[in-house]
Amino acid sequence: MGCPDVPVMAGKGEAVLRGKVVIALNTAWNLLNFRSGLIRALVESGYEVVAVAPADEFAERVAMLGCRFIPFDMDNHGTHPGRDMLLLWRLFKFLSKEKPDVFIGYTIKPNIYGSMAAGMLDIPVINNISGLGTLFIRKGFLTQLVKGLYRLVLKRSARVFFQNRDDLELFVSSGLVPTNVTDLLPGSGVDLKRFDTVELPNQSHMRFLLVARMLIDKGVYEFVEAARLLKQRGSTSEFCLLGKLDENNPAAVSRLDLEAWVNEGTVLYLGVRDDVRDEIVQADCVVLPSYREGTPKSLLEAAAMGRPIVTTDAVGCREVVDDGVNGFMCRAKDSSDLAAKMAKMEAISPTEREEMGIRGRRMIESRFDERIVIDKYLKEIQLILSQRVNYGGTTNAK
Numbered sequence: 536m537g538c539p540d541v542p543v544m545a546g547k548g549e550a551v552l553r554g555k556v557v558i559a560l561n562t563a564w565n566l567l568n569f570r571s572g573l574i575r576a577l578v579e580s581g582y583e584v585v586a587v588a589p590a591d592e593f594a595e596r597v598a599m600l601g602c603r604f605i606p607f608d609m610d611n612h613g614t615h616p617g618r619d620m621l622l623l624w625r626l627f628k629f630l631s632k633e634k635p636d637v638f639i640g641y642t643i644k645p646n647i648y649g650s651m652a653a654g655m656l657d658i659p660v661i662n663n664i665s666g667l668g669t670l671f672i673r674k675g676f677l678t679q680l681v682k683g684l685y686r687l688v689l690k691r692s693a694r695v696f697f698q699n700r701d702d703l704e705l706f707v708s709s710g711l712v713p714t715n716v717t718d719l720l721p722g723s724g725v726d727l728k729r730f731d732t733v734e735l736p737n738q739s740h741m742r743f744l745l746v747a748r749m750l751i752d753k754g755v756y757e758f759v760e761a762a763r764l765l766k767q768r769g770s771t772s773e774f775c776l777l778g779k780l781d782e783n784n785p786a787a788v789s790r791l792d793l794e795a796w797v798n799e800g801t802v803l804y805l806g807v808r809d810d811v812r813d814e815i816v817q818a819d820c821v822v823l824p825s826y827r828e829g830t831p832k833s834l835l836e837a838a839a840m841g842r843p844i845v846t847t848d849a850v851g852c853r854e855v856v857d858d859g860v861n862g863f864m865c866r867a868k869d870s871s872d873l874a875a876k877m878a879k880m881e882a883i884s885p886t887e888r889e890e891m892g893i894r895g896r897r898m899i900e901s902r903f904d905e906r907i908v909i910d911k912y913l914k915e916i917q918l919i920l921s922q923r924v925n926y927g928g929t930t931n932a933k
Contacts, residue, residue: 560645631656639660646662756792761871821834840896
């Protein structure tokens with residue numbers, strides 16, 4: 536890395552340094568669906584962006600965002616120490632070659648092993664704790680191991696972003712991260728132009744839609760049982776599942792169970808969609824009975840499109856719903872309570888559901904605009920680059 540050239544001048548006369556940013560995630564799908572706005576903004580601002588993730592069918596579309604995509608194998612759900620050490624070594628070699636000015640990590644393995652490798656090379660790190668996942672929900676030896684690794688790497692981070700205050704306070708109170716490097720983001724935010732308000736469908740029956748990966752911890756089983764209870768009571772509503780069946784995940788819903796639910800007529804399985812808007816438009820209410828989230832993107836997008844919500848009074852989920860205002864909250868892991876709140880949504884008039892959706896849209900506009908997230912990242916990266924120059928460091932700035 537050489538000394539920076541003269542900084543690029545911003546529109547208001549402010550000197551802005553540009554440099555190279557590496558963003559690492561566990562899937563290309565994740566990059567495309569959750570980080571495309573940030574990648575585009577960095578590229579448009581003049582940064583060289585290198586996106587790192589295991590290749591999948593979405594990899595080519597990630598490269599179309601203007602970044603350089605590098606396929607990088609990761610054993611995302613494995614716990615073999617040998618494979619994890621190999622991942623650390625490969626990340627170290629990769630970062631040694633790329634020499635980025637900033638490393639941004641998402642999800643457990645990029646956060647932990649990417650941060651370790653970046654720390655060895657004195658590369659500033661920004662972490663995003665977007666949700667604590669199955670390990671933190673179920674607890675056990677692996678939970679303690681992951682906590683220990685987080686404690687090791689996060690103490691050196693330039694910034695650690697959290698998507699809800701519960702997760703932030705848990706990490707701070709557990710001694711996993713110093714308070715002074717933490718900050719809150721409104722989830723991943725929503726592109727308000729892309730996810731615009733659409734009127735509720737004018738159809739003879741209601742449609743409830745769950746948008747999530749088909750995982751136990753997303754409350755899929757509770758949703759199906761709630762649908763079964765409502766149908767037994769005479770409900771004519773449709774109950775739809777939309778999302779990937781990730782059979783390699785230890786918390787995956789059984790394919791046999793999913794096929795049985797469809798065959799018995801309890802739910803419709805819509806598979807995977809490149810654009811979830813097509814299905815949100817046809818829904819009267821979006822449901823997510825998750826056990827714990829960062830801030831669920833599916834609920835943000837649904838509310839942005841004017842859909843009322845039913846979700847759990849759980850970490851992350853409660854961030855998006857004011858009970859009785861833009862939706863209803865139920866108890867986590869309680870299919871009976873979920874069914875009661877879905878029945879309550881059925882019982883109110885279409886006009887009342889429309890008004891709930893309008894209030895949800897206003898909440899998203901005021902608190903969850905994607906631009907808030909992007910601006911925080913841009914500000915943090917610029918601060919890092921400025922500090923490295925001021926303290927005699929070197930950057931890729933141009």
